[in-house]
């Protein structure tokens with residue numbers, strides 16, 4: 001456990017460590033303030049027990065004479081008021097410290113989740129293509145939240161309470177070593193035994209919480225993502241049942257862990273009562289039955305116990321919370337560690353705004369690529385040339401490698417062999433961002449955010465950074481204006497989550513406008529029209545064809561009618577380019593192409 005906590009500390013930024021150090025100082029001051037408050041009750045109780053000491057010798061009598069109080073009762077009132085003021089000041093200071101600590105814990109937790117989000121957002125396409133987005137969502141929102149509320153914040157509180165308990169025990173030790181040592185020994189032994197007994201269960205439950213929460217997120221993503229299928233196939237009950245079962249497991253583990261961290265309080269109260277009885281008997285024996293002498297000492301012990309008991313309980317509670325939730329940290333620790341590295345190296349990536357202009361051609365040279373964990377190559381020795389400002393079609397059976405080829409062209413996947421060469425210069429890590437700035441991509445299914453049409457066209461940009469002139473131009477080029485004219489709010493019209501109230505053709509046009517917003521020179525379309533009806537596809541294709549001769553266009557198409565107008569078509573099979581030519585050439589000379597054309 002302490003290894004993980006040390007690791008978590010190493011993940012903090014320099015600023016966060018400095019703040020932690022300052023908070024530690026506050027915790028020590030808080031402990032002293034509370035001790036001062038406790039000790040101050042002693043003279044007051046001594047005075048209550050024996051007012052006559054004001055008449056004799058000693059510190060209290062000197063203070064009484066110097067104070068100018070008219071009667072011993074007035075003096076007693078002043079002493080009582082001062083003790084109360086001291087207790088109030090130490091209470092206020094403790095509140096302030098706890099507030100700063102909670103705030104610190106919450107900020108660190110929030111920063112960790114931002115760091116993780118940043119890390120995932122900067123991962124390559126292969127990472128996202130092979131992963132599960134609900135796992136990532138779960139880690140950013142749930143696991144980070146658990147690390148924050150059940151590890152970092154309890155750690156902060158434990159830290160302050162441990163300091164308080166230690167100093168308080170030290171103060172009693174100076175006052176009476178036997179009482180202090182035996183008290184601390186009894187309490188520590190009890191808490192240690194309790195913690196040992198429940199530790200295993202806490203760990204198991206912590207793991208159950210992590211795994212069941214991950215399944216819950218997965219079921220939510222699957223259920224809402226595939227709601228149409230779920231409704232039609234009447235699978236709602238199956239989803240609900242699975243969700244209910246796993247939620248039960250989650251609740252059981254969560255509730256048990258919470259109970260395990262809180263329940264010992266009651267056991268410890270019994271121990272504390274036992275200790276008080278023994279203490280009174282012990283002190284009575286020491287003072288030969290003199291109750292008046294005993295009163296101030298007992299008050300100090302009572303108040304010290306009143307402070308130490310909850311402090312120890314908080315330490316135990318924090319320890320069990322941390323132990324029960326370390327699984328959340330385990331789930332994200334590797335990525336958090338990696339995120340520290342990537343944050344250091346990713347700064348200048350975002351600053352590149354230049355475009356890599358294509359003057360002559362884009363060449364894919366000897367490209368070979370296999371997906372991680374797969375032995376079969378998705379692409380094998382692919383050579384292909386895309387002349388500037390020409391329209392090039394990629395066709396072939398399903399699984400022949402078209403999308404993989406396009407991902408390499410987009411710089412989303414790095415090939416295992418070969419290179420992407422632009423105007424004779426191979427693409428490198430340094431030129432990748434400039435190359436991607438020159439690209440516009442239209443996928444088969446357009447993701448629409450729950451925002452206005454203009455925000456969807458300028459995808460991801462904050463409203464103030466949107467260039468309205470560009471939005472209007474790209475909307476016009478994508479033949480969206482007719483549709484926009486019918487909307488009272490035009491470009492400001494909001495589309496629902498994933499654009500449910502738009503037709504397929506309208507969504508696709510928004511996708512094309514998005515690809516055009518950055519005034520890209522190269523337009524890549526991955527089956528952008530395959531889900532549309534023939535008439536809508538024709539309209540979209542007209543929009544695309546209107547760029548012919550002005551932009552370089554690469555399009556994957558299943559329907560051969562879509563690529564009829566292309567200047568050049570590449571036919572793919574089993575990860576290779578097996579033929580190339582114009583539609584008219586291929587339909588005459590290539591049997592496969594001919595068959596595809598017949599079935600189009």
Ligand SMILES: Nc1ncnc2c1ncn2[C@@H]1O[C@H](COP(=O)(O)OP(=O)(O)OP(=O)(O)O)[C@@H](O)[C@H]1O
Pocket residue numbers: 129130371372374378396397398399400401402403404405
């Ligand atoms: N993320 C991935 N992980 C592992 N293998 C993949 C992945 N994506 C594609 N493949 C595999 O790579 C091969 C080529 O797939 P690709 O999607 O490039 O073909 P395609 O021609 O675009 O197919 P389609 O027309 O059906 O989209 C296939 O065998 C496929 O199973």
